[in-house]
Amino acid sequence: MSGLLEKYNDVVGEDVIGQLRELADNVGEISVVHVNSTKYGGGVAEILAKLVPMMNELGIRTSWEVIEGDEDFYQTTKSFHNALQGNIVEIPDAMLRNYERINERNAEALRDKLESADIVFIHDPQPAPLLKMTPKRKGKWVWRCHIDASRPFRPVWKYLRNFVVEYDASIFSLANFAQNLPHMQFLIPPSIDPISDKNIELPANEIKSVYKEFGIDPERPLISQISRFDRFKDPVGVIWAYKIAKKFLPGLQLILAGGDAADDPEGAAVIEEVRMAECGDPDIHILLLPPDAHRKINAIQRASDLVLQKSIREGFGLTVAEALWKHKAVIGGNTGGIRLQIFNHHTGFLVDSPEGAALRIRYLLFNRDILRQMGEKGHHFVKNNFLITRHLREYLTVILSLLHSEFSRIVIG
């Protein structure tokens, strides 16, 4: 064994890697192409940066192609993203024609690879029209939607559906996100990467450096929420919860960390609301971090006694899995994919209000043994269910499913 698989072997154990090898052996000699719209930044690129080399190490010829677009193209696809998440977005016809033209250009550039591949995974709406523009394709095509499409803005979805409908299958992260489509819609939850900067084990001194850098007292309890400054993440609710809990835990400290929202007017407004709610409390630390501050976020989560993700609406909420992986119990909003990760009294608590969050903060910080036990359980839970190795296993099963025509039972070997 060499390279990446060896690294994951150290984390997840040889049984898991052995199972991947067995599945890959059954896949046989095929070629797979993944297509998305960015090589760096964002969850999809992070996943592909690991998934693609892992598939190659397993003996499956896999390439990763990135489409190229202009500013208008990315503006349009950002609008698609917002619309799929439920925002009302009007997209001018000219922008849609440009989106199609850019896809035609990319289809031309990638034609040989796309036509000859046995399996093609198209990630998100940006490259979705490539299928229509590759009429001589020989393989099976899968549209992988990473977006929370549970309540899409209908006119935009209707437009995109035209491109998606001809795919052989699609993949959604949760059943709630699935749509009315005439093909198989596989359900594959997302995953975290245990050896990425965001999640890797850190030396103790790097974790301790957080205290000094942000003026945290290591002798007093620390809670944190790492999330975009977005109303759906309810940062103001977190401050309320903190204030209620502080009456019983006077030493309590809170870190609210997110991006600096420089180009996001709504984010800036939420930061303003958060600052108003903070009321000059020196134990509330609002941190605006750059997008590449992965190790810092990792250190903040590890330095925390417990982690919150008090969303009132959430797609999957992978920050929960990230915190659980770091042996932290999580108090999370009772919504979306958070429900698949937090099990009351096992990995943390689901809450529906700031008062509920405060009650659980108080309970857990007064019951340190329970807090520790939940942290341990949470780590094992993520290890078994939400690591990239599980994600890869499910991609392999989807490939095997597509390569066989039986529906309910596929027997290989």
Add this chain to the structure above:
Amino acid sequence: MKFVIKDCALIPIATGKSARTLRELRHLLESIEAESIYYHFWGNLLKPRFDDPEFNNDFAAWAKHALHDGAIAEKLAVIDPTDFTDIEDLRHEIIDIIEESLFGDDSIHLCQRDEKFNFITSQILVFNTDTVVENPKELTALLPKLPVSSIFYHFIDARRRTPEHIDDFRAWLSGMNGKFTKLIEELANVDPYFSPLPVLRDRLSEIFADYDWSD
């Protein structure tokens, strides 16, 4: 006769059908594919979960947590799918329970939009491992190390494959001229439904480890 150890993956697939009320659920249950009913009863065992979940099937859990109807949840929770060798009988049992509950109750419990019951179906993907067992005693060492998905395949999925609706271990042992009758009896006493798969694996391992092989 050799016993080939296999492994499996249950691949969840959205049907696109969902219900927000008990009446809608009942209506969809009439036509939903049998595989979906199987998934909502047995698929839980392969899903992320902890010991002793409050409800073992998705219908009961949804009635309780989304509709907040404790009575119907309890009635649905008590269904044991191992009592039904034919999935159509199981379908009728669920529909009967729901209809009984709906009879004379004009109130409509409407769940939140993001808590609707999504009917999911599944594909089972079965693949070979490199392990073949010739002597039942070899399972003593093997069972504790088997992935839970393999336990699912041989102990649970087998019940819809074998003509006698029993697990693969018993089916295999039965072909050995009555040599392992006691072991077969002990395996028959294991409830496949109410334990998480790791607990089921431990129980099976225990039975093989404690068996007197000199018999």
